[in-house]
Amino acid sequence: MLTIQDFTYRIQGRILFDAASAQIAGGWKVGFVGRNGSGKSTLMRLILESATSGDGGIRINRGARLGFVAQEVAPSDDSLIDVVLAADEERASLMAEAETAEDPMRIADIHARLYDIDAHSAEARAAEVLTGLGFSPEDLTRPCREFSGGWRMRAALAGVLFSTPDLLLLDEPTNYLDLEGAAWLEAYLRKYPKTVLIVSHDRELLNRSVTHLLALDRGKLSVHVGGYDSYLRRRAEKTAHLEAQRAKQDAQRAHLQAFVDRFKAKASKARQAQSRVKMLEKMQEITVPLEERTIPFRLGDPEPLPSPILELEGADLGYSTSRPVLSDVALRIDQEDRIAIVGANGQGKTTLVKSIAERLPLLAGGRRASRTLRIGYFSQDQLDELRAGETVLEHVRDLAPLSSQSQLRAMAAQIGFGPEKVETPVEQLSGGEKVRLLIGITAWRKPHILILDEPTSHLDIDSREALIYAINDYQGAVLLITHDSFLAEACADRLWLVKDGEVKPYHGDLADYRALVLAADRTRPAGSGPGKQKAGAPQSKGDPNAAPASAPAAQTAPTRAGSKSPAKPAPKPGNKVRRRADAAEAEMDRLKAAIDAIDADLARPDAFSDPAAGEAKLRSRAELQSALDAAEAEWLAAMEALEGAGG
Numbered sequence: 294m295l296t297i298q299d300f301t302y303r304i305q306g307r308i309l310f311d312a313a314s315a316q317i318a319g320g321w322k323v324g325f326v327g328r329n330g331s332g333k334s335t336l337m338r339l340i341l342e343s344a345t346s347g348d349g350g351i352r353i354n355r356g357a358r359l360g361f362v363a364q365e366v367a368p369s370d371d372s373l374i375d376v377v378l379a380a381d382e383e384r385a386s387l388m389a390e391a392e393t394a395e396d397p398m399r400i401a402d403i404h405a406r407l408y409d410i411d412a413h414s415a416e417a418r419a420a421e422v423l424t425g426l427g428f429s430p431e432d433l434t435r436p437c438r439e440f441s442g443g444w445r446m447r448a449a450l451a452g453v454l455f456s457t458p459d460l461l462l463l464d465e466p467t468n469y470l471d472l473e474g475a476a477w478l479e480a481y482l483r484k485y486p487k488t489v490l491i492v493s494h495d496r497e498l499l500n501r502s503v504t505h506l507l508a509l510d511r512g513k514l515s516v517h518v519g520g521y522d523s524y525l526r527r528r529a530e531k532t533a534h535l536e537a538q539r540a541k542q543d544a545q546r547a548h549l550q551a552f553v554d555r556f557k558a559k560a561s562k563a564r565q566a567q568s569r570v571k572m573l574e575k576m577q578e579i580t581v582p583l584e585e586r587t588i589p590f591r592l593g594d595p596e597p598l599p600s601p602i603l604e605l606e607g608a609d610l611g612y613s614t615s616r617p618v619l620s621d622v623a624l625r626i627d628q629e630d631r632i633a634i635v636g637a638n639g640q641g642k643t644t645l646v647k648s649i650a651e652r653l654p655l656l657a658g659g660r661r662a663s664r665t666l667r668i669g670y671f672s673q674d675q676l677d678e679l680r681a682g683e684t685v686l687e688h689v690r691d692l693a694p695l696s697s698q699s700q701l702r703a704m705a706a707q708i709g710f711g712p713e714k715v716e717t718p719v720e721q722l723s724g725g726e727k728v729r730l731l732i733g734i735t736a737w738r739k740p741h742i743l744i745l746d747e748p749t750s751h752l753d754i755d756s757r758e759a760l761i762y763a764i765n766d767y768q769g770a771v772l773l774i775t776h777d778s779f780l781a782e783a784c785a786d787r788l789w790l791v792k793d794g795e796v797k798p799y800h801g802d803l804a805d806y807r808a809l810v811l812a813a814d815r816t817r818p819a820g821s822g823p824g825k826q827k828a829g830a831p832q833s834k835g836d837p838n839a840a841p842a843s844a845p846a847a848q849t850a851p852t853r854a855g856s857k858s859p860a861k862p863a864p865k866p867g868n869k870v871r872r873r874a875d876a877a878e879a880e881m882d883r884l885k886a887a888i889d890a891i892d893a894d895l896a897r898p899d900a901f902s903d904p905a906a907g908e909a910k911l912r913s914r915a916e917l918q919s920a921l922d923a924a925e926a927e928w929l930a931a932m933e934a935l936e937g938a939g940g
Contacts, residue, residue, distance in 0.1 A: 294319040294353070294354050295351075295460060296351070297313060297315045298350060299312045299350060300314070300350035301350070302350075308512050310332060310514075311512030313512060314514060315507055315515070317516070318488075318907060320907070320912065321488055321489075321911065322491075322502060322505070322915075323491070323505045323506070324491055324503040324505070324506050325491060325506075325507045326493075326499065326506060326521065326754065327510060327753075329751075329753040330723060332512075333492045333509060336509070337361070337464055340359075340460075340462065341361055357458075358458040358459045359459070360453040360460070361453065361462040362449045366437050366445040368440075368445065369438060372435065372436060372437070374433040376448060377452045378415055378416065380451075380452030380453065380455055381410075381415065384410060387403050387412070419451070425474070425481065426447045426450060426470065426478070427447060427470070427473065427474045428444075428447070428448075446469045450466055457485075458487065460487070463492065464491075465492055465750075466478060466491070466493070467495050467498060468751075471638040471776055472635055472776050473636075474637075474776070475777075476811055477810070480811055480919065483501070484915050490507070494749070495779070496522075496757070496777075497777075497778045497779045499520055499521035500520035503520055505518055519895075587756060588759070589709075589762065589763065590732060590759055590760050591707055591708070591709075592743065592766070592767040592769075593737065593739035594739060594768035594769065595739040595740060595741045596739075597628060598665065600627040601627050602741055603626040603660075604625050604626075604659075604661045605622050605658060605659070605660055606623050606659045606660075606661070607621055607659065608658030608660065609657040610648040610655065610656060612653070613656075618794070619648075619794055620794050621795075626772075628741060628768070630787065631770070631773075631786045631787065632771070632772050632785060632787045632788070633774075633781040634646065634772060634773065635789070635791070640792055640793075641794070642774050642791045643672070643746060649744065650742075652670065666741050666742070667741050669735040669742070669744065670744045671732055671735045671744065671745050671746065672746040673748070674746075675731055679719040679720075679730070679731070680719065681718070682720070684715065684717060684718055684719070685705055686705060686715045686716060688719065688734065692738075702715055707733075708737075709729050714726070724751030728748060728750075728752055741769045742769060742770045742771075743767065743771050744772045745771065745772070747775055747776065748773075749777045757779075757780060761780060761783045771784065781803055782803050788802070788806065808922070812926035812927075874928055877924050877927040877931055878928055880920075880924040885921065887917050891913060891914045891917070
C-alpha cells in the first residue's frame with residue numbers, strides 16, 4: 294500500500310529523514326510514533342503530496358484513495374449529516390448525476406454503482422459515526438455554523454471515517470475527543486477494513502487498535518509487529534543486547550591493546566603485535582543509541598491542611614439559575630485524593646471543575662473550604678491566553694514581578710526552560726512546550742488542589758510519562774479530565790461520573806467504565822445519542838450506579854380448589870447469572886489465547902510473504918478483539934448483576 298524508499302528530507306538545513314525506508318502492506322493498522330518535532334506530521338503531509346506529485350521516495354498503490362483530516366468543517370448552513378455524506382465524493386457525484394441523467398443505460402449504470410457502494414445505507418452509517426464521536430440525534434440536522442471549532446473538527450473526522458479511504462491518515466485524532474469518543478474510535482479502527490496510519494501519543498490506543506508500529510528515530514524509520522508496549526520491550530531487549538555486545542567488544546579491545554603495548558618492542562613478538570593492531574583497526578564500533586532525556590515536570594508540594602479541604606453541599610452549577618448544568622452537587626475533596634472525572638462531552642465536566650476552582654460562581658448551595666486553600670487550574674483552552682510576542686521569561690515574571698533577572702531564569706529552569714529557550718516568544722514554542730509552561734506556572738504556588746483539564750493533548754508519550762511521575766509524587770489533591778486512559782489509570786484511584794445533570798462516584802475502575810461505554814455503543818441503534826437519555830428514563834442495564842430495579846408486584850395463582858393464594862417468590866437469579874459470568878470468562882480466555890496465537894504468527898519474518906494471507910490474519914485478529922470486548926462487557930454486566938442479587 295505504502296512504500297518509502299531511501300527517502301531524505303531537510304527543513305532549513307535540518308535533516309528530518311536520512312535515507313529512511315519502510316513498507317506498509319494493505320490492511321495494516323499502523324501507529325506512527327516518535328518524539329515531538331521529529332517529523333511525523335511532516336511525513337503525513339509528504340505522503341499526501343506524493344499522491345499527486347509522484348515523489349520517487351514515497352510511493353502509494355496506483356488508484357488508492359487517501360483520507361486525511363486537514364482542517365475543521367467550514368461553519369456553513371449545511372446540516373451536519375449532509376456535510377458527512379458529502380465526504381464520500383463518489384456517492385455524492387452519482388446521486389447528483391442521477392437527478393439529471395436521461396440516458397436509460399447511464400441511469401442503470403448509476404444505480405448499479407450506487408448499489409455496489411451500499412449507498413442506500415449511507416445515512417445510517419454516517420449517523421453511526423457521528424454518534425460514536427459524541428453527537429446527539431438532534432445535532433445531526435443542525436447547521437454546522439452552530440458548532441464550535443472543536444466540534445467541527447470532530448465532524449471533519451466523521452467525514453473522513455465515513456468515506457472509507459484505502460489509506461486513512463490520522464494525526465492525533467483523540468485530541469478532539471473525550472474518553473468515550475476515544476474508546477469508540479479504538480474499536481472502530483480495529484474493525485476498519487482498509488489501511489490506517491495514525492500519529493498518536495495515546496498509549497492505550499497504540500496498544501489496542503494497531504497491528505504494527507512505525508517508529509521514527511534520528512531520521513530513520515523502522516516497522517515493528519504489535520502494539521506500543523511490545524515495541525518498548527523489543528527496543529529495551531535490543532538496547533540490552535547492544536550494551537552486552539559493546540561491553541564484550543571493549544574487553545576484547547582492551548585485551549588486544551594490552552598485548553600490543555606489552556610486546557610491540559620485542560622482535561620475537563612483533564609480528565603477533567602487528568596482527569593485533571590490524572585486528573583493532575578492523576573492529577567496527579558497536580554503538581548503543583543514547584536515550585533522549587525527557588525534562589521532568591515539577592509540581593511543588595503544598596503544606597498539609599485538615600480534611601476535608603473542600604466541600605460542596607446542595608450546589609447548582611452552570612451559567613443560569615433557571616437552567617443549571619449540574620444540580621444538587623454534594624462532594625468532598627481530601628488532600629490525598631486522585632480523582633478522574635468521566636462522562637461524555639457536553640455533560641458538564643468542565644463546568645464542574647471551573648466551579649470548584651471558583652472560575653464560575655455557584656448558582657445555589659454551599660461551599661466550605663479552608664481560608665488558606667490554594668487551587669491550581671490548567672485547561673488546554675488557556676494555551677490561547679499566552680501573550681503573543683512575549684517570551685517565556687516575561688510570562689514567568691508574572692509569578693514574581695519583583696525578582697531579579699537571574700532569579701527569573703532560575704525559576705524558568707525549574708519549570709523546564711533552559712538558557713536557550715527562556716528568550717523564545719511563546720508563539721514559537723511547540724504545543725508541548727506551551728503545555729509545560731502553563732502547567733509550571735499553574736503549579737508554582739504549590740496548590741492544595743491541582744485541576745488538570747486535558748493536559749496531554751500536545752505531549753508526546755515520554756512527556757506524558759514524566760507527567761504521570763510528577764502527579765504520583767505530588768502531595769496535593771488532583772482532579773483530572775482526560776481522554777488518555779493510560780494517564781487516568783496510572784494516576785487516579787477514584788472516578789466521578791458526570792451524567793444527566795448529576796455528579797456521582799463511579800463504583801468501578803476505568804476498565805469497567807470503558808467496557809460499559811463500548812457495550813452501550815453496541816446496543817444503541819444508529820442515530821441515537823451517546824449516553825444521553827430523557828429525564829425519568831431507566832438507566833443502562835450495565836450501569837453500576839443504577840439503583841436496583843424494584844421487584845414486580847407479587848402475583849397470585851389459583852389453587853386446585855379455585856381459591857387464590859400468594860405465589861412463591863421467584864428464585865434468586867444467582868445460579869443463572871453465575872453461569873453467565875463463568876461462560877463469559879471462559880470465552881474471554883479462549884479469545885485471548887486465539888489473539889496471542891495470531892500475534893505470534895504475525896511476528897514471524899515471513900508473516901506477510903503471502904499478502905492476502907497476512908491481511909486475512911489481520912482481519913481475524915480484529916474480529917477476535919471485537920468479540921473479546923463484547924465478552925468482557927458481558928462478564929462485567931453478569932458480575933454486577935450477581936453482586937446486586939447478593940450472589
